Amino acid sequence: MYSHIMTIDRATTALIIGGGVAGPVAAAALARVGAEPIVHEAHAGPADQLGAFLTVAPNGLAALRAVGMVERVRAAASFATTRTEFVNGNGRRLGLLGDESQLAPELRSVTITRAALQRVVTDAAIEQGVSFEYTKRLRSYTDDGDQVTATFTDDTSAAGDLLLGADGIHSAVRQTLSPDAPQPTYTGLLGIGGFVPAVDIPATPHETVRMVFGARAFFGYQCEPDGRTFWFANLGNSERSVEEIAAQGDETWRAHAFELFDGDLVELTRIMEAADLGQFRPKGTYDLLSLPRWHRGRAGLLGDAAHAVSPSSGQGASLAFEDALELARQVRVHGGAPAALAAYERARRDRVERIAAVGRRRGAQKAGSAHPIALAIRDTSMRMAFAMIRRFGSQRWITDYRTDLADAHQEIS
Incomplete structure (x- = not known):
């Protein structure tokens, strides 16, 4: 269907656990490299009741563009959010940051409800031929070396070459893959x-x-x-x-x-x-800075299941979309072999852990203080930091990261 992208020799079957925002995008990316993904979602359908807002940053929109979803997401967004003004409690400006002017119009940051984003990426994935199975809550999985089998709480099962946990910060896949892994941390x-x-x-x-x-x-x-x-x-x-x-x-x-x-x-x-x-x-609000492993055998993690970043980073959904493309690229190279998951983790770990640390530091500045001197020091340091960002573009390593299914990622330093 997508002749401009190299495909793998044999169709890799991929069981994707979780139909939030990461799962459908990962499925669409995998389908574009010739794999056969099936999304298994615990709930009865897309969670239309979710009301939280999130920002999809330029790097996330670039990933969505690679799977043909960016225009639909922009159309469903509540508004564009291309600049951020920072002020203190008295209204004094601490800084003003904006998207880089050279970005294409479709890659300017937007704010969207999680419910709208989930609905749009799900509909787009279905239109691209991805199958969804609902009311499929994972109980556990087994990996015999040749294939991986998921067992659901309704006593049904499914088998494939790979099993991918896109099931959020409290991932059931992670509990089986790495039962001793650190728990999410309250921010x-x-x-x-x-x-x-x-x-x-x-x-x-x-x-x-x-x-x-x-x-x-x-x-x-x-x-x-x-x-x-x-x-x-x-x-x-x-x-x-x-x-x-x-x-x-x-x-x-x-x-x-x-x-x-x-x-x-x-x-x-x-x-x-x-x-x-x-x-x-x-x-x-919780984050998950680092896990000992993102994969074991034929099972792997992506999005919040692998690296939940603080909302203060503004990067949760965007990093998940980057994951989806990198994972698909490695499946294109390695097929359904565990080597695909190992290569995916190597390509992604350093970047997402660095951004997770940034998000935690930003969140630590939000609680305020009872001491006026502490607030004055906070405001002064923040004005200096924002001035440095504007002058040297020090956040471009986050937002200017571009992903593509056919070529290696591009990162502007």
């Missing part, structure tokens, strides 16, 4: 947010998200042309289970958020006043 931040209708605040500049390093917490928001505003906040807090968070009560979390941003920009309070109560129920 110290709870996340809240959502959409609010038009509010009486000055609009953010065109295609610009404003990030506010408040005195005690972190707030981000961007206004659409019609005035609707997307917002989120990160609150420093001890780790809480889902049950503990629910027991606290949404009204209590709402009051806590207002207290944390009291004295910061008045726009933050006005946005929160317009928000539904449910937008204040927080979720813990």
Whole structure:
């Protein structure tokens, strides 16, 4: 079907566990090199109820372009986010960063709900011939050296040349592949947010998200042309289970958020006043900096299952899409042999672990401080850091990474 891409001699069957955002893109990439992927998803269909927002950065959009999905993702996005303005709680600018001007128009960063992104990449993969099996929750898998067999909780099974865990930060594939692997680490931040209708605040500049390093917490928001505003906040807090968070009560979390941003920009309070109560129920944020292994035999991991980066990096989905292309390229070279997974891990590990470390450092700056001197030092250091980034383009190693199914990756240093 895709004559411009070299294909492998024999069709490799690939069992992809997880139909979130990484799984469908990996399946589409594998199909383009002649493999036969099947996506097995635990839920009954794409998770349309997911409401969290995420950014797809230029490097992620470049990967989506390679599998014919970039225009559909851009069309489904809520808005373009090509610049980021950083201010402190008083509104004083700390820095302004933007996409590099030489990027193609279709590779400018966008903000999209996870539900919309999952739906779009799933539909696109199906149109490209990928098969999906729903209500297939993995129980475990076995690898006899010649093939790998997945067993699901409905007592059915499936066999293939490779099994790929694209099943998120709490990966069931990882539990079997590496039962002694480190567990995801709580970043110290709870996340809240959502959409609010038009509010009486000055609009953010065109295609610009404003990030506010408040005195005690972190707030981000961007206004659409019609005035609707997307917002989120990160609150420093001890780790809480889902049950503990629910027991606290949404009204209590709402009051806590207002207290944390009291004295910061008045726009933050006005946005929160317009928000539904449910937008204040927080979720813990986690990362997974490094695993001893991403593969064993004929089973491997990609996306958050292999390297969950903090949301502060802005790279979670984009790195998963890069993984998908690198994995497909190695399958094109090595077929369904375990060597494909080993080569994929070697090609990806250093980059994603470096970005995961960046995300953790950024997140550590969000909790604020009770000491004015500490806040002054934070603001000064951040102004200097953003000035250096603007002058020397030191983030280009992240966003200017380009992936292609036929050629080696390109990274601009």
